[in-house]
Amino acid sequence: MRVGYLGPRATFTHLAVDTFFGESADALAYATIPHCMDAAASGEIEAAVVPLENALEGSVNLTVDYLVHERPLTIVGEIVFPIRQHLMVHPEHVDSWSKVDCILSHSHAIAQCHKFLHSHFKNARFEYAASTGAAAQYISQHPQEKSAVIANDLAAAEYGLSIVKQDIHDYHYNHTRFAVLAPGEIELPRQPLQGTPKTTLMVMLPSDQSGALHQVLSAFSWRKLxxxxxxxxxxxxxxxxxxxxxxxxxxLDEVLIPGAISEIQALGCEVKVLGSYHAYILK
Amino acid sequence: MRVGYLGPRATFTHLAVDTFFGESADALAYATIPHCMDAAASGEIEAAVVPLENALEGSVNLTVDYLVHERPLTIVGEIVFPIRQHLMVHPEHVDSWSKVDCILSHSHAIAQCHKFLHSHFKNARFEYAASTGAAAQYISQHPQEKSAVIANDLAAAEYGLSIVKQDIHDYHYNHTRFAVLAPGEIELPRQPLQGTPKTTLMVMLPSDQSGALHQVLSAFSWRKLxxxxxxxxxxxxxxxxxxxxxxxxxxLDEVLIPGAISEIQALGCEVKVLGSYHAYILK
Structure with a gap:
């Protein structure tokens, strides 16, 4: 099965694909979210994995907007993945890691580790890379620089860096969510995990009228959805x-959600089912 | 007045600060959203301008999370700014711009111009920079490379690049929103623009119970808010x-919004007013 994902290699999206699909997938990196979604729509790949929430690399709004406006793809699964950031250095600097004078990473990763950096590297310089993977790659090729990188496990493995401090991110219940998109229903690899069922709807209100959203939510509320x-x-x-x-x-059942959708449409809203699928929480 | 913003220079946040505050502000770039917000809280700057929605450079969730969990700052204004991306090259390549073999920019900017790039530069290579400003700076220093950059007006001016194609972004009603944050109420520069009044609330539901959000919205709906x-x-x-x-x-008035807040609190929710302010739409 060919699975495209928002690259580059060794980023969180790559880690999510590897963990979720394992050996069953040929993972292919795409440069942007639209590229990746186009490839799934054209059949070049069977599924696309793109960020839906809280991602470092992708603009999450872009996924939603492209899904709603451009690409008739269906959400066939969701992967929820904890954000774990580690501090790593070139193996030559393992003993002197606390004395590095530069921290290199994606700017969002540096922001996510703000408190740790503030207390441990008050005087270090920050440098920004296009992704955490690119930062790790750079340091692997420049052992002479006294720099540390913030990135994930996969980047450490991929570029042969040594993790010197694990889990340096500020919030320990931070997750990132990815959507698995396909042109229609596909067979996902059987997970040992229990998934949670979910249905995602897009609702367009007829105009920006006060209370319209409240009416829309009534349709779910009285059905205890x-x-x-x-x-x-x-x-x-x-x-x-x-x-x-x-x-x-x-x-998506045959009674409750279709009933809610009919009611919402009767209010003059446009409704689109973007997918009915399971969400899997990876450790 | 010292105004901090999410840097680097010549990005959309910088452009928003310049357009909104004009001569009245000393604009200071900060490396991350938490750094910028910390500086406003400590009094190092009088206001912080950070992305709230749809931003290229900052993780917007980080602004909201840091505002809610960490920093007792108030939203004192909102700047809404259209996203306009232009194609630019080093002045030496103005005549041969359509033959460049590489497009350099922030990955989100490249994604935002997906359709244009797909039809005009099908065979070009894409390279990713940490920000659109960094891409512009790189090309200004490397005239020998046959590359074009996607960035905004300010980057072209700041780094002496020539815009060869304006407004190459796919969606022409795309906006980015910035929050102006301060430790308390401050005097913003008088705008020739008419602002729209707004109040932002944070509501924490007592538990993940079905229909709780619907009840919360009732409090606004029957008041026609x-x-x-x-x-x-x-x-x-x-x-x-x-x-x-x-x-x-x-x-924020003395009757309607406080009334809605009391009702929501009576349902067992926690409510925080994050600010009552005006939103200004810049052209």
């Missing part, structure tokens, strides 16, 4: 037009 | 705990 996420996003047609992404904590 | 944004964000205390960011389209 639990929502695990709701997010408004501006339409690309001008300011003041919004659509909503809503995650319902249940598989 | 219009919401222009709603977003759920996971708490950093574990999976399954959410808080909501809600934008009400009105200034």
């Amino acid at each position: 639990n929502l695990s996420k709701i997010e408004s996003r501006p339409m690309k047609t001008g300011l003041g037009n919004y659509f909503f992404m809503i995650d319902v904590e249940m598989e | 219009n919401l222009s944004k709603i977003e759920s964000r996971p708490m950093k205390t574990g999976l399954g705990n959410y808080f909501f960011m809600i934008d009400v389209e009105m200034e």
Whole structure:
């Protein structure tokens, strides 16, 4: 099975693909989210894995906007992955790691480790790379520089760096979410994990009227359908037009969700089912 | 007035600060969102400008999370700025721009111009920089490379590059939003623009119960308070705990919003007013 993902190699998206698909997939890196989604739509790959929330490398809004406006792909799975950032150095500097004078990484990774860096490397210089993987690669090729890198396990393994301090990120319950997208239903590798069922809907309100969202939510509320996420996003047609992404904590059934959708449509809203799938939490 | 912003120089955040504050501000670049917010909290600067939505350089979630969990700063203003991406080259290559073999930029900027690049530079190589500003700086220093850069007006001016194709971004109603943060109320420069009043609330539900959000929205709905944004964000205390960011389209008054807040608190929710301010749309 060919699985595309938002590259470069050794980033969190790559780690999520490797952990979730394991040996069953040929993982192919794509340079941008639209490239990766185009490849899935054209059949060049069977599934695309792109960030949906809280990602370092990808603009998450881009995934949602491209999904809604451009590519008729379906969400067939979700991977939830803990964000773990480690401090690593070239093997030559393992003994002197606390004396490095430069920290190199993606700017978001440096921001995620703000408290650790503030207390341990108050006087170090920060340098920014295009990704955590690119930072690790650079340091592996420049052992003469007294720099440390912030990146994940896979980057350490891929570029032969030594982890000198694990889990230096500030928030320990921080997760990143990835969507597995495909042109239609596909067979995902059987997971030893128990997945949580979910259905993602896109709801477009008829106009920016007060209380319209409240009416939309009534349709879920009186059916006791639990929502695990709701997010408004501006339409690309001008300011003041919004659509909503809503995650319902249940598989698409034949009664409850279709009933809610009919009611919402009767209010004048446009509704699109972006996918009904399982979410898997990886450790 | 000292105004800090998420750097580096010549990025959209810098452009927003320059356009909004003009001559009235000493603009200081900070390396990360937490650094910039810390500086505002400690009084090193009087205001911090950080991305709130749709930003290229900053992780927007980081702004919201840091605001809610760490820094007792108030939102005192909002700047809405259109995203305009241009193709630019070193002045030596103005005549041969369509024959460049490499496009250099921040990966999100390249993704935002996906359709243009797909039709005009099908065979070009893409290279990724830590920011659009860094890409522009690199090309200004390496005129021998046959590369074009995607960046904004300010980057072209700052690094002496020639814009050869304007507005190459795919979506023409794409905006980025910035928050102006301060430890308390401050005097913002008088704008020739009409601002829109807004109040941003953070609402924490007592537990992940079905229908709780619907009840919260009732408090706004029956008062005919219009919401222009709603977003759920996971708490950093574990999976399954959410808080909501809600934008009400009105200034904090003495009757309606406080009434809604009391009702929501009576439901067992925690509510925090993150700011009541004006949003300014820049052209």
